[in-house]
Amino acid sequence: MSGAVSGKSPAIEVHAVEKRFGNVGIIRDLNLSVAQGERHAIIGPNGAGKSTTFNLISGHIKPTSGEVRLNGDLISGLQPFEINRRGLSRSFQVTNVFARMSVWENVRCAVLWATGHRYAFWKNVDSLPEVRERTAQILDDIHLTHRRDVPAGLLTYAEQRELEIGITIASGATVVMLDEPTAGMSHAETDRAVSLIRRLTEGKTLVIVEHDMSVVFGLADRISVLVYGHIIASGTPEEIRRDPKVKEAYLGEEAH
Amino acid sequence: MTAATTSSVTAKPAGENLRFYGIWLIGIAALIVLPQVFSSGGSLTSFSLIGIAIVFALSYNILLGQTGLLSFGHAVHYGLGGFAACHMMNAVVSRGWPIPLPFIPLFGGIGGLVFAMIIGWVMTKRAGTVFAMISLGIGELVASSSLILRSVFGGESGITTDRTALPKMLGWSFGPQLQVYYLISFWLVLSAIAMYALTRTPLGRISNAVRDNPERVQFIGYDPHVVRYLAYCFAGFFAGVAGGLTAINFEIANSALLGAIQSGLVLFSTFIGGTAFFFGPILGAILVTYLQLGLTNLTTAWQLYFGIIFIGIVMYAPGGIAGLLMMHRPLIRAGTLWTVIPSYLVAIVPTVALACGVILTIETVARYSGGDPINLFGIPFNPTSPMTWLTAAVLVVGGAFVARLTWRRIAEAWDRAATVARDRGYLA
Numbered sequence: 001m002s003g004a005v006s007g008k009s010p011a012i013e014v015h016a017v018e019k020r021f022g023n024v025g026i027i028r029d030l031n032l033s034v035a036q037g038e039r040h041a042i043i044g045p046n047g048a049g050k051s052t053t054f055n056l057i058s059g060h061i062k063p064t065s066g067e068v069r070l071n072g073d074l075i076s077g078l079q080p081f082e083i084n085r086r087g088l089s090r091s092f093q094v095t096n097v098f099a100r101m102s103v104w105e106n107v108r109c110a111v112l113w114a115t116g117h118r119y120a121f122w123k124n125v126d127s128l129p130e131v132r133e134r135t136a137q138i139l140d141d142i143h144l145t146h147r148r149d150v151p152a153g154l155l156t157y158a159e160q161r162e163l164e165i166g167i168t169i170a171s172g173a174t175v176v177m178l179d180e181p182t183a184g185m186s187h188a189e190t191d192r193a194v195s196l197i198r199r200l201t202e203g204k205t206l207v208i209v210e211h212d213m214s215v216v217f218g219l220a221d222r223i224s225v226l227v228y229g230h231i232i233a234s235g236t237p238e239e240i241r242r243d244p245k246v247k248e249a250y251l252g253e254e255a256h
Numbered sequence: 257m258t259a260a261t262t263s264s265v266t267a268k269p270a271g272e273n274l275r276f277y278g279i280w281l282i283g284i285a286a287l288i289v290l291p292q293v294f295s296s297g298g299s300l301t302s303f304s305l306i307g308i309a310i311v312f313a314l315s316y317n318i319l320l321g322q323t324g325l326l327s328f329g330h331a332v333h334y335g336l337g338g339f340a341a342c343h344m345m346n347a348v349v350s351r352g353w354p355i356p357l358p359f360i361p362l363f364g365g366i367g368g369l370v371f372a373m374i375i376g377w378v379m380t381k382r383a384g385t386v387f388a389m390i391s392l393g394i395g396e397l398v399a400s401s402s403l404i405l406r407s408v409f410g411g412e413s414g415i416t417t418d419r420t421a422l423p424k425m426l427g428w429s430f431g432p433q434l435q436v437y438y439l440i441s442f443w444l445v446l447s448a449i450a451m452y453a454l455t456r457t458p459l460g461r462i463s464n465a466v467r468d469n470p471e472r473v474q475f476i477g478y479d480p481h482v483v484r485y486l487a488y489c490f491a492g493f494f495a496g497v498a499g500g501l502t503a504i505n506f507e508i509a510n511s512a513l514l515g516a517i518q519s520g521l522v523l524f525s526t527f528i529g530g531t532a533f534f535f536g537p538i539l540g541a542i543l544v545t546y547l548q549l550g551l552t553n554l555t556t557a558w559q560l561y562f563g564i565i566f567i568g569i570v571m572y573a574p575g576g577i578a579g580l581l582m583m584h585r586p587l588i589r590a591g592t593l594w595t596v597i598p599s600y601l602v603a604i605v606p607t608v609a610l611a612c613g614v615i616l617t618i619e620t621v622a623r624y625s626g627g628d629p630i631n632l633f634g635i636p637f638n639p640t641s642p643m644t645w646l647t648a649a650v651l652v653v654g655g656a657f658v659a660r661l662t663w664r665r666i667a668e669a670w671d672r673a674a675t676v677a678r679d680r681g682y683l684a
Contacts, residue, residue, distance in 0.1 A: 058475065059474075079474065079479065080474040080475055081473075081474045081475070081477050081478055081479050084474070084475055084476065084477045085477050089475065089476075090475055092472070096469060096471065096472045097469070097472070098464070098465045098468040098469050098472065099468055099469070100464070100467075100468050100532075101464055101465065101468055105461060105464070105465075108461065109461055109462060109464075109465045109473075109476060110476040112458045112461070112462065112476075112477075113476060113477030113478060114477065117458040118458065119458065119459050119462070119478075119482060119483065119486055120457060120458045120459060121454060121457045121458070121459040121460070121486065121490070122457065123457055123458060124453075124456055124457065125456055125457055125458050125460070125461050126456060128458075150684045151684065154684045167472075167476065168475075170476070171476060171477060
């Protein structure tokens with residue numbers, strides 16, 4: 001596993017980003033900095049713009065103004081695949097896999113670009129040892145080896161969420177963004193998923209959106225609180241717990 | 257966790273490899289032996305047309321089945337391949353180039369490919385409805401241009417050529433249909449192997465991913481536009497090869513090759529055969545070409561039957577013939593297929609009765625004014641006689657009523673067999 005990228009610039013830096021749909025400002029003056037190797041959680045009430053923030057950083061939608069930097073390089077305005085090739089990978093809140101393809105194929109597709117095979121039409125995909133080994137390794141990591149030949153669309157919900165994580169980390173990206181990875185899971189499944197995330201993102205930068213506060217406070221090094229498209233506080237779990245603005249805007253309403 | 261344990265997970269058993277190559281070898285052997293068994297001129301012509309249709313349908317499935325692109329204008333590449341091949345053949349003859357006939361389909365392919373490279377980039381920017389609409393527009397545009405640009409397309413009469421005027425190869429003149437059949441078979445095998453191999457490459461796998469979920473593909477490093485474009489170029493090339501074979505077979509290329517009817521026919525063959533499996537379009541091309549040749553002799557309403565078959569497949573078997581066949585694989589493995597067979601046998605009689613009723617109804621309507629007698633599997637019917645109408649009505653209504661009951665029995669037997677197969681781990 002590759003370690004964190006060395007260097008002083010933060011893994012992700014969002015500066016004065018704004019996103020408007022027509023006259024409606026969804027994201028207002030968003031500033032966010034995630035250090036190399038940090039586990040950073042974004043929390044906030046429903047509709048605060050957490051998924052939109054993910055979409056802005058990963059290139060799924062383009063900011064109206066402001067800039068996003070990955071390891072110091074400007075990435076706002078780039079296509080999602082260009083951002084992905086620079087080492088940022090994300091998962092989706094609603095399971096987003098290749099439904100008709102097998103579990104094995106799902107993970108293998110996510111391995112192909114990073115192993116340098118790109119659009120090759122002159123190589124047999126079954127005889128690429130490094131692709132095969134990496135795919136098998138990831139299936140092993142997400143505990144889906146016994147389901148390798150099952151079409152992804154036929155997996156159980158929890159299995160699909162695990163596959164979603166597997167696809168996200170398969171490229172070996174150094175910055176991993178997970179959008180509500182444990183949503184809809186039972187307690188036991190959540191515990192399993194959290195230990196999986198902890199293990200697979202070892203030495204990487206992790207940005208996670210999560211509603212389950214025990215997951216957030218157990219996993220994150222730092223937390224940012226997003227309310228109405230604006231980050232009202234950013235800090236360690238202790239600082240966030242004590243912050244009066246957060247208590248009022250978020251924890252005060254929902255956690256108490 | 258180590259490489260040693262992970263590689264054992266994917267190692268293919270030797271039996272599977274043997275079976276895989278066995279299927280291909282049986283197919284090649286069948287192509288060689290077929291004309292010895294059925295040696296009449298009519299069957300040679302049919303086999304030649306079927307061979308070309310298979311290459312064309314397989315090329316279409318690179319788009320529809322592999323990449324999820326529904327094209328209404330695929331015949332553009334087929335037709336342009338045909339014209340390219342005709343022009344090339346005439347140039348070879350007039351300039352005295354040393355290019356024998358078996359190489360000509362390659363130039364057909366290049367013709368299809370070049371046009372795909374030119375228009376493909378704009379066309380594949382989007383998939384779905386946008387792609388389908390643009391393909392329809394391009395198809396119409398090229399088909400109508402072919403009638404206007406007379407110097408290239410030869411207007412209504414098209415471009416003719418003489419395949420026997422090219423340099424001989426291995427002493428073959430390619431005058432007799434048998435030699436043309438073997439030329440087509442050679443290119444069929446070559447193209448089928450190449451197109452199958454394409455599905456097993458990184459590009460082929462990512463094409464499937466683009467088909468399933470173009471959004472997610474962007475987040476694993478791929479530009480779906482590039483993937484669709486490359487798939488489109490390959491499809492254009494192999495359609496051009498099929499067009500080149502047609503030009504050789506008929507010694508003519510005309511605007512009919514590029515039109516909407518050809519585009520519809522290839523969509524039809526591919527879908528009926530089944531898009532989810534590589535061999536699906538092969539079955540579809542065989543069936544549709546065979547029906548087309550057979551039905552046109554039997555009835556004037558042959559297009560209506562095509563439509564009914566197509567609607568039936570879309571509604572009741574969206575996986576096509578290949579899908580229907582492959583549904584049975586887990587049952588065979590689990591050893592429960594025999595529990596389903598009796599319900600099939602029971603269903604045959606009312607289903608055939610229903611089909612005969614429908615045929616009798618259609619033919620009665622089609623032949624009523626002309627008064628031509630109907631010959632249904634050797635039994636004569638008079639289209640103006642009320643007895644015929646009554647028979648048709650009884651067959652349709654009675655057949656449908658009983659057939660529905662037997663179909664329900666099939667479904668029940670299937671559920672039981674599938675449950676057993678699932679318990680035994682052969683079905684997800």
